[in-house]
Amino acid sequence: MxxxxxxxxxxxxxxxxxxxxxxxxxxxxxxxxxxxxxxxxxxxxxxxxxxxxxxxxxxxxxxxxxxxxxxxNRDALLSAVFEEAAGDLLTRSRELLHAPEPCAALVKWLREMVTHAGEYRGLARSLMSVSYDTTSALARCSGPIREAGGALLARAQEAGTVRKDVAIGDLLQLTHAIALAAEETPGDPELADRLLYLTLRGLKDS
Missing domain, CATH: 1.10.10.60 (Homeodomain-like)
Structure with missing residues (x-):
């Protein structure tokens, strides 16, 4: 790094x-x-x-x-810094599991993920780099977040509003990439929402 x-x-x-x-x-x-x-x-x-x-x-x-x-190491410090935001995301995911529209609930949670990942410049990139690395200290946060997002995704798939071939790991990577794009383009505050809208269109089952 x-x-x-x-x-x-x-x-x-x-x-x-x-x-x-x-x-x-x-x-x-x-x-x-x-x-x-x-x-x-x-x-x-x-x-x-x-x-x-x-x-x-x-x-x-x-x-x-x-x-x-x-x-x-740096990832251990980042994990501690991100832990509060991760807790907020886990709480929010439990609340959204009862939302009437599963797909909208999933996208709303992903938007909050983008917001939290954008709190510190470079955090989105770090989260992307450990998305499939269970040995990193950041996995203490990313593991529970993956499970929480997976539950929201499964509910949307069961409702028939999200394609069955969508995997939570890929979806989180895409979300981190959106957060990174928003970080790199501070003059366009609507960018994340536009990209999430495109994501929603790609998620929906035809």
């Missing part, structure tokens, strides 16, 4: 490493975790997900080693 630090390339944590959960920490470690997460959100919002991890640690008032103890 562009912007990766020398610490990352030196092997601080494998791709399968996951962030330490804050509930198991001492009070001082929990404070460090919370500060790192807060500063990571700010840095990613300002500079994108390729922001310097050394800068994140400096802004949090800790050493880079402390950051890596909590987040063994």
């Amino acid at each position: 562009v912007g990766a630090t020398s610490h990352e390339s030196a092997g601080h944590g494998s791709a399968a490493a996951t962030p330490v959960q804050p509930r198991a920490m001492r009070a001082d470690a929990r404070r460090n975790y919370d500060r790192l997460l807060s500063e990571a959100r700010s840095a990613f919002a300002e500079h994108g997900t390729d922001a310097s991890l050394e800068d994140v640690a400096r802004r949090a008032g800790v050493g880079i080693g402390t950051l890596y103890r909590h987040f063994p």
